[in-house]
Amino acid sequence: MTEQAHPQTDAALNSGNLLYWVDLLRQAGLRDAAAGFVASVVLIANIISFGALMFHGELSAGIPIAIWSMLVGGCIGGFVISLATSLPPIATGIDSPTGAVLVLLSASVSNVVIPAGGTPADAIQTTMVLFTAATLLSGLTLYLFGALRWGEYFRFVPYSVVAGFLAATGLFLFLGGARIAIGRSLTANPFTQWTLIDAAKIGAGVAALLILLAVRRWIKSGLALPVALLAMWLCSAAALHVLGASEAHHGWYLPALGSLAAWSPFTEWHSTHVTRSEVLAALPELIAVVLVAVVSLVTKVASLELARQVPADLNQEFRCHGIGNMIAAPFGGLASSLQTGTSRLLDHAGSMTRASGAVAAAVLGLVAVTNFNLAGIVPLPVIVGLVFYLGYTFIVDTLWRPFEQRAWLDLSLALIIMSVCVLYGYLVGVLAGIVCACVLFAVSYSRRGVVRRHATRATFASYVTRPPELSKYLQEAGAKIQIYWLSGHIFFGSAESLFERVRGDIAKLPPGEPKYLVLDFEMVSGADTSAILSITKIRDFCLKHKIVFVCASATPSIEAALQRSGCFKHPKGAFADLNVAVAWCEDQLLASADVSPSAGEEFESWLKQQLGSQVSLPDLFAYLEIKSIEGSEVIYRQGDPADTMDIVAEGALVVDVANEHGETVRVRRIDTHSVVGEMGFFRRAARSATVSSDGPAKLFTLSRANFDRMRQERPDLAYAYDDFIVSTMADRVDIANRSLTALRR
Secondary structure (H helix, E strand, O other), X not given: OXXXXXXXXXXXXXXXXHHHHHHHHHHHHHHHHHHHHHXXXXXXXXXXXXXXXXXXXHHHHHHHHHHHHHHHHHHHHHHHHHHHOOOOOOOEEOOHHHHHHHHHHHHHHHHHHOXXXXXXXXXXXXXXHHHHHHHHXXXXXXXXXXXXXXXXXXXXXXXXXXXXXXXXXXXXXHHHHHHHHHOOOOXXXXXXXXXXXXXXXXXXXXXXXXXXXXXHHHOOOOOHHHXXXXXXXXXXXXXXXXXXXXXXXXXXXXXXXXXXXXXXXXXXXXXXXXXXXHHHHHHHHXXXXXXXXXXXXXXXXXXXXXXXXXXXXXXXXXXXXXXXXXXXXXHOOOOOEEOHHHHHHHHHOOOOOOHHHHHHHHHHHHHHHHOOOOHHHOEHHHHHHHHHHHHHHHHHHHHHHHHHOOOHHHHHHHHHHHHHHHHHOHHHXXXXXXXXXXXXXXXXXXXXXXXXXXXEOOOOOOOEEOXXXXXXXXXXXXXXXXXXXXXXXXXXXXXXXXXXXXXXXXXXXOOOOOOEEEEEEEEEEEEOXXXXXXXXXXXXXXXXXXXXXXXXXXXXXXXXXXXXXXXXXOXXXXXXXXXXXXXXXXXXXXXXXXXXXXXXXXXXXXXXXXXXXXXXXXXXXXXXXXXXXXOOOEXXXXXXXXXXEXXXXXXXXXXXXXXXXXXXXXXXXXXXXXXXXXXHHHHOOEOOOEEEEOOOEEXXXXXXXXXXXXXXXXXXXXXXXXXXXXXHHHHHHHHHHHHHHHHHO
């Protein structure tokens, strides 16, 4: 039955869909606005703290300027980064490691300007100019790294470093929350200076933390945290009003920002006189700002990836952070960067889109323009509890993962890195963690070793198809050819283990048994000087025990290094392919044993042996065509019909296959006293490879017409020939199976 359209029903459905999307956008907008507002309060509190650190003492007049610059940088950079990031939603502000270096830069400049006769105002002005230069330089560096797509080279931060970084961030948040509560930094023994009011503020913050944890645990709504914060805000404000502690001098609110001072680098650049000595004195800190900005961003992106379980585009993060800082610098803004804790706060506060980060940035800009004391209207317990909540989530969520997985090494290393970050700073902690991780990696990698597998000629044959008697001899004397497949990067930690492995294996064999040692470098990505020295030791060991040292598939750089070190005493010491190297060793072994078959009359005796004594060779030759080849000549072409097969009486043949790229790859070499073309012949398929003679050769060809005639006229002869072909194919399958077994070890 054909369905008919119902315009009224469709209109109703479309109207319902439209209302659904309008309602969804409304909910997303409310949640993003609430999350962005909550995040901005934490960002402003952090900015106020850094402003006091950058200019203190006689330079305290610069605090309003620094706060305004950080607000502007957080606004402009925040808009760009939040809208272009690959990890939405993101909140941005002054980066703690970068801010710490800017504090050092401020101290360095003041130590140069004031002793030289300058005033505190001159020191503030010069410092702000260099702050702008640092912001512009770090932004340009980040953008270039992203534009050049160098992000993949910075993906070296292991989990333990990220975990230690996050745990240290959580601990710093706890310490920062306590500092916000009591209005001063904690000393070595903080409890001796605490008053009852300080204890009450800390206790109120802990109570707010417990409420937020309960909301997180029992209420799954995205608006739960913003609503809980709003309720605590109203209840705390009402309680403080009832208790008569709502005035600013009681200390239950953050101090007012005061009158912020706008700052323009273009205006100040013409009035300031930055000397060469001041620039040189600040140069180490300027370089440190760039390095810290890069390392900190890489670490925080990795941290946020881990926390959210989503991948990020590090090149995109480099570009958007670089562009944001380069745009903010001309407007007087300081460098802003991804804030891991506040970005996670957006998640917990119910953010649905990247717009929440833009809302937080807009609030920072609004505060900078209007001097609105946003942080000063929120009671301290709410801010302190929120900061404690972030610290708790970072410490517990980060360290619980390795504890739950019983990854004790990662947990221990994370705790060590956390301690180093707390005692010596983020940059030192991250660098120390990377160094420790590299050392552990080197130790673990060296224990694994570079020998991927080890076999002898008894289990791994070359690509040469030989007569049965020669194959049998090579299998029985297989221990004379020792083959080692190497892999990975051979460096100082694994090079010596390679030498010890080879020496130990040779020592287990009877004296004089091994004659050839083959090292395959196909899976080796590189080798340092220690590796070359160890391989040279293997060469010397081989010379001492009269073993021929052979290398295969080495890259040009590794082969050149081995050549310079004198590893190839034999003219044929290096080969481009393992098969060629093993085939050469087989030829040398057969020649020294004098077991190579001769041509002519021995062909008939070999064929008689294969077919059986009851077969008359003249009867068989009546069905075969003799083909004599004087030089190199194509016998079969890939893709041709397989209507013949040949017995090789004299000479050798080579088998080449054309791959999908049109390149010719040599896959097999067939010696005398063998069969070729039988697979396609019996399968009635096209030739799968091109077969050519490798010099003069003599073949006995059996066509399909003669084979069918032999089956009709001499079924006994055809049966013997079939048995011969099946036996030959079975031998080849056996050799292939043993080679596969050797490769799987």
